[in-house]
Amino acid sequence: MNLLTIDVEDWFHTSALESYISREQWDAQESRIERNLIQLLDLLHQREIKATFFILGWVAARYPQLVMEIAAAGHEIASHGWRHQLIYHLDPTTFRDYTRRAKQLLEDITGQEVLGYRATSFSVVKKTLWALDIIKEAGFRYDSSIFPIRHHDLYGMADVPRFPFRHDNGLLEIPPSTVTVGGKNIPFGGGGYFRLYPYPLTKAMIKAVNRQGYPAVIYLHPWELDPECPRLKGLDRRTGFRQYVNLHKTAGRLERLLADFQFGTMAAYIADNFGTG
Ligand SMILES: [Zn+2]
Numbered sequence: 001m002n003l004l005t006i007d008v009e010d011w012f013h014t015s016a017l018e019s020y021i022s023r024e025q026w027d028a029q030e031s032r033i034e035r036n037l038i039q040l041l042d043l044l045h046q047r048e049i050k051a052t053f054f055i056l057g058w059v060a061a062r063y064p065q066l067v068m069e070i071a072a073a074g075h076e077i078a079s080h081g082w083r084h085q086l087i088y089h090l091d092p093t094t095f096r097d098y099t100r101r102a103k104q105l106l107e108d109i110t111g112q113e114v115l116g117y118r119a120t121s122f123s124v125v126k127k128t129l130w131a132l133d134i135i136k137e138a139g140f141r142y143d144s145s146i147f148p149i150r151h152h153d154l155y156g157m158a159d160v161p162r163f164p165f166r167h168d169n170g171l172l173e174i175p176p177s178t179v180t181v182g183g184k185n186i187p188f189g190g191g192g193y194f195r196l197y198p199y200p201l202t203k204a205m206i207k208a209v210n211r212q213g214y215p216a217v218i219y220l221h222p223w224e225l226d227p228e229c230p231r232l233k234g235l236d237r238r239t240g241f242r243q244y245v246n247l248h249k250t251a252g253r254l255e256r257l258l259a260d261f262q263f264g265t266m267a268a269y270i271a272d273n274f275g276t277g
Contacts, residue, residue: 011029055077076265125146
């Protein structure tokens with residue numbers, strides 16, 4: 001069994017576009033989230049696969065019916081924070097406020113307890129480890145915000161375990177997947193990596209993780225299935241690549257992935273392996 005996670009945000013929420021589209025401009029953008037999510041829910045329904053959806057507060061506030069639809073389909077509802085801000089751009093007081101507000105909103109919509117948190121762009125890094133206490137105090141049971149790879153421009157912390165572990169404060173951490181090659185952790189668990197790598201490579205890496213006795217943790221965004229997603233002009237090359245590479249291939253690859261492997265939710269995995277403690 002592997003773990004499929006979806007970060008529910010629209011194409012204009014990404015950290016890659018943060019310096020091109022301000023938060024004040026979000027409401028004016030062409031939203032693709034409803035159609036993209038419905039497509040994704042259909043794919044999962046066909047395979048009878050349940051996933052964990054980390055939903056951005058901004059999206060939940062505007063589309064509460066989408067949150068209800070995801071929950072009604074039997075998927076796990078989890079939190080992707082409030083306004084898609086990197087934690088190292090927030091002070092602890094603001095982060096606490098956003099984190100609590102995001103959890104409360106999802107719980108108000110679904111009437112169910114929200115157990116999981118994933119930070120914007122895996123922005124729990126060395127200098128934002130203070131966030132872990134705030135996430136725990138907000139009532140989350142697990143976190144999936146640390147990418148166990150060498151730090152690059154947005155995220156990464158190489159010296160944490162690659163597989164689920166507990167922080168000193170008791171919070172459970174479920175990192176996105178990596179494989180080790182030549183002593184280095186190589187990310188493959190989803191998003192841009194899933195779009196960049198040929199599918200057979202992703203498949204081999206999932207099998208390598210499974211051979212070690214762990215589930216692969218895959219993450220995707222609804223906009224990554226959408227080749228019609230609006231194209232911004234004037235992006236620097238790296239941002240354009242990050243945002244748009246292989247969008248036309250993702251849906252087909254996801255279908256292959258869902259056919260080749262079994263998936264379940266984070267909550268079910270935790271209940272089976274870590275009990276209620
Ligand atoms: Zn995100």
